[in-house]
Amino acid sequence: WTDPMSEKTIFQRIIDGEEDADILHEDDRCVAFRDINPEAPTHILIVPRKPIPSLDDLDTEDKDLVGHLFVVARELAQEEGLRDGYRTVINCGDDGGQSVWHLHLHLLGGRRMSWPPG
Ligand code: 5GP
Numbered sequence: 001w002t003d004p005m006s007e008k009t010i011f012q013r014i015i016d017g018e019e020d021a022d023i024l025h026e027d028d029r030c031v032a033f034r035d036i037n038p039e040a041p042t043h044i045l046i047v048p049r050k051p052i053p054s055l056d057d058l059d060t061e062d063k064d065l066v067g068h069l070f071v072v073a074r075e076l077a078q079e080e081g082l083r084d085g086y087r088t089v090i091n092c093g094d095d096g097g098q099s100v101w102h103l104h105l106h107l108l109g110g111r112r113m114s115w116p117p118g
Helices: 010-015 062-079
Strands: 025-026 030-032 044-049 085-088 105-109
Touching: 010 030, 010 044, 025 062, 030 062, 044 062, 062 085, 062 105
Parallel strands: none
Antiparallel strands: 025 030, 030 044, 044 105, 085 105
């Protein structure tokens, strides 16, 4: 019997090199890789190494880390050539549509987005 809460998330396994991913960026604070089920021509996930389950678990001490995720998103958007714009999203909790319980920033681009999301 294993406690499901103690099992690693898929993102933790990618960070730990136990699961393959198309990694585009790595530094001491985060890893970025392509989403396995892309919703747009560019769909990248920027994931902090620190295993914060969701935005709801964010501490004040994490504010620089979150800022860093957005700077990496902007760099990746430039590398991907998203000159006409892009979208960043953090889904939080069940109602927010979160499915992996390790905080991550979505970077989506390469097509026209609609608003509001469904
Ligand atoms: P959420 O719904 O939690 O905001 O986003 C989770 C995202 O992770 C989804 O867009 C989903 O396609 C992506 N994802 C789930 N499993 C894997 C995986 O094994 N590899 C990669 N690269 N992305 C994954």
